Amino acid sequence: MADAEEENTETLQPAFPLGRVKKIMKLDNEIKKVNSEALLLVSLSTDLFLRFLAEKSAGVAVEKKRKIVKLEHLRIAVKKHEPTKDFLLDSLPMPSQVSTRPSTAESRPKPTVEKAVPAGTHRIDDFFHKCSNGISNQTE
Secondary structure, eight states: HHHHHHOOOOOOOOOHHHHHHHHHHSSSSTTOOOOHHHHHHHHHHHHHHHHHHHHHHHHHHHHOOOSOOHHHHHHHHHHHHHHHHHGGGGGGGGOOOOOSSSOOOHHHHHOOOOOOOOOOOOOOHHHHHHHHHHHHHOOO
């Protein structure tokens, strides 16, 4: 019987890069180390959950006779599934009330005015500039 179990075992390959999942998990200050088995389980669980959401959202889109899954279909799918609704519905953005497409003049990016940053805070652009500067300095 042990031989039959060994024949049926196959290695599970997670859909998400484990390094990135580990970095996301370690964003929580309470997590210092991540076990490799826990990392694999979190990655596979995330994959299963996203597949479930995609299937349910696609089902709602088909019910509404649509070919493209939109945010409203995802919200409806989440509302129909009680456990998911309890934790995810508040995190989803509200669908826009206006469904008309903007004209080409409105869709052009407008020049932005730099706003003053409050004392003690940093702009996210600074983070990316530091990373790109650090990479170029290391390669030289």
